[in-house]
Amino acid sequence: MQQDQEVAVEARDLVKEFGPKRAVDGVSLSVPAGSIFGLLGPNGAGKTTTLRMLLGIIDPDSGSRSLLGCDQPLKVACDVGYLPEERGLYPAMNAREAIAFMGALRGLPLAEGRRRAVAMLAERGLADWEQKPIRSLSKGQAQTVQLLGTLVHRPRLIVLDEPFSGLDAINQEKLEALIRAEAAAGATIIFSTHVIAHAERLCERIAIIAAGKVAFSGAVDEARDQLRPVVRLQTRAAEGAWRAALPPGARQVGREWRFELPPGGPEPLLKSLIEGGAGIDTLSIERPGLHDAFVAIAGAGTADAMGREVPQ
Numbered sequence: 600m601q602q603d604q605e606v607a608v609e610a611r612d613l614v615k616e617f618g619p620k621r622a623v624d625g626v627s628l629s630v631p632a633g634s635i636f637g638l639l640g641p642n643g644a645g646k647t648t649t650l651r652m653l654l655g656i657i658d659p660d661s662g663s664r665s666l667l668g669c670d671q672p673l674k675v676a677c678d679v680g681y682l683p684e685e686r687g688l689y690p691a692m693n694a695r696e697a698i699a700f701m702g703a704l705r706g707l708p709l710a711e712g713r714r715r716a717v718a719m720l721a722e723r724g725l726a727d728w729e730q731k732p733i734r735s736l737s738k739g740q741a742q743t744v745q746l747l748g749t750l751v752h753r754p755r756l757i758v759l760d761e762p763f764s765g766l767d768a769i770n771q772e773k774l775e776a777l778i779r780a781e782a783a784a785g786a787t788i789i790f791s792t793h794v795i796a797h798a799e800r801l802c803e804r805i806a807i808i809a810a811g812k813v814a815f816s817g818a819v820d821e822a823r824d825q826l827r828p829v830v831r832l833q834t835r836a837a838e839g840a841w842r843a844a845l846p847p848g849a850r851q852v853g854r855e856w857r858f859e860l861p862p863g864g865p866e867p868l869l870k871s872l873i874e875g876g877a878g879i880d881t882l883s884i885e886r887p888g889l890h891d892a893f894v895a896i897a898g899a900g901t902a903d904a905m906g907r908e909v910p911q
């Protein structure tokens with residue numbers, strides 16, 4: 600396997616300042632080829648600036664990056680598809696031309712771009728958009744056209760800046776499916792988001808960025824494993840010897856006890872509860888979600904600044 604097939608994107612200690620503001624403060628990350636990688640962080644964390652440096656749109660003040668095995672990102676621009684955070688297409692162009700034009704900017708001959716645009720729209724049941732000027736489409740529809748234009752030249756690396764924002768729930772689901780399909784076909788996908796749930800559903804690996812720094816970079820499972828599983832317990836007995844089995848941090852929410860699974864695991868816990876006469880009504884042991892892991896890694900303040908999964 601060639602080196603560029605193993606690691607699609609690598610950043611080492613990227614730093615970028617805008618006047619007195621250090622927007623990106625030593626970001627390092629590594630994105631395996633063929634993976635879906637999420638860049639998570641609240642507004643202003645430095646995600647867009649990091650993506651722009653990776654793509655070669657702006658240069659870092661210090662640090663280095665490598666894209667598809669090349670340390671000059673613009674040299675591989677024809678293998679890259681980029682959906683910027685600021686969306687925009689020529690309003691007078693029709694959807695077919697807009698898609699073909701975006702492909703042409705990445706080296707795809709216009710005639711081939713038009714042929715592919717027609718096929719891409721038809722595949723999605725959107726053939727009637729072909730001749731429609733962009734100005735007559737809704738914001739979400741125009742965003743779909745721009746996304747198709749991002750993919751028309753079949754890039755090996757797809758970089759999407761906040762691709763879910765501005766889409767309703769159905770189109771968010773369609774976009775998730777499309778991202779999965781592109782990865783299954785061998786592309787590498789990096790997307791930024793301030794909605795943890797999208798990253799949790801899609802990504803194998805993530806980087807959490809807060810205030811320009813990487814708070815965590817690695818597998819989603821690794822992030823979740825930083826927290827112990829949570830036990831939820833309802834008992835028939837209110838008091839009794841079983842209460843000694845609850846760890847010090849246990850808290851009661853209504854009838855339910857919630858606490859971290861003690862290091863001994865479920866068996867000693869169950870034994871103590873049963874022998875202590877708890878009378879177990881319900882008991883579940885849940886693996887923490889990425890949201891809880893995010894809170895533990897980046898702090899509750901940063902987590903609160905992240906968006907909820909509400910379609911905009």
Ligand SMILES: Nc1ncnc2c1ncn2[C@@H]1O[C@H](COP(=O)(O)OP(=O)(O)OP(=O)(O)O)[C@@H](O)[C@H]1O
Nearest residue numbers: 617620622640641642643644645646647648649684
């Ligand atoms: N060209 C610029 N000039 C001055 N400041 C900038 C510039 N670009 C970004 N910044 C500042 O750098 C910080 C990081 O911005 P960036 O856009 O990278 O964050 P982000 O995580 O993508 O957030 P958002 O989703 O809100 O765009 C912010 O404080 C922003 O105001």
